[in-house]
């Protein structure tokens with residue numbers, strides 16, 4: 342089976358996760374792909390391959406070295422984003438892409454003016470949708486490059502490798518991919534999620550993430566009688582927002598700049614609430630954002646009375662760099678492998694989180710690597726076949742270099 346055939350086969354299987362179900366996995370249908378992968382893993386010699394009750398697949402390819410070595414792991418997620426339908430996916434293959442607009446079908450065209458980066462893919466082989474669904478290269482391209490590497494070792498038993506651990510997870514797209522991840526069952530020294538786009542990109546840094554809930558208590562009274570008595574919670578909430586600087590919002594930040602983002606607001610005269618998410622790569626700056634919200638709270642309580650405004654914080658996830666800085670070899674070996682596969686490595690600080698950020702804090706250092714896909718979560722999604730194949734070469738190079746690492 343070629344990488345192309347493999348990707349198309351996985352993409353055709355309907356595995357959309359469901360943010361409303363409250364179950365784990367969020368949709369039973371994700372088991373359809375899990376069961377298929379368990380069978381394929383067994384055929385490739387990973388005899389312990391199994392899926393657990395929460396739809397996590399784990400498997401190990403035993404070492405064929407005559408000395409002990411570290412175990413490297415590779416992780417990809419099986420579900421597709423609920424943002425756009427992933428049912429009846431019908432992938433199309435474009436050979437020798439001409440760099441011009443792509444008529445996907447169903448009256449939908451991928452316009453190069455909308456996605457100028459795609460012009461650089463001229464001459465490559467693209468796998469695209471028929472315009473009616475997403476593709477699911479996020480993250481079935483990740484599964485494909487891992488399976489391709491394992492197939493290579495199956496066909497080349499003479500190729501030396503240490504133990505390789507593999508995991509396929511459900512529900513990454515609804516933020517629950519790491520929820521039931523079992524590092525003890527994974528039994529790896531370090532791992533990589535294969536869940537980025539371009540294979541030249543390695544991400545060993547994510548945001549620190551927290552949320553803030555602001556509650557405003559007002560005092561409602563007939564507006565005709567309100568003078569010097571009414572406290573309008575809605576207006577005080579608006580004042581709260583106004584006291585935060587514009588420059589600290591997502592629409593004014595990029596790169597390594599963090600933000601305080603208003604995600605929701607509701608209110609009456611009697612009571613109002615605001616929801617914020619706080620993000621920064623730097624833990625100190627994150628604390629600064631919390632301090633800023635607290636000082637707005639203090640100011641408004643002095644103005645309107647004690648207990649008018651109350652801010653509470655919740656931590657979400659942390660920057661994986663806090664863990665990975667203690668394992669520089671994990672990032673280094675990946676960069677070297679990307680270069681070895683013919684790409685100039687680029688290290689990018691993710692403006693968000695990955696499953697690897699949580700998994701890293703579970704004790705398994707886990708940066709993110711690319712899989713050749715692009716335009717994720719919609720009908721313009723594509724995968725570059727040459728990059729998908731390179732991702733599998735990168736995996737093999739990491740395996741090779743892991744065997745040489747001191748224990």
Ligand SMILES: [Zn+2]
Nearest residue numbers: 479480513536
């Ligand atoms: Zn993904």
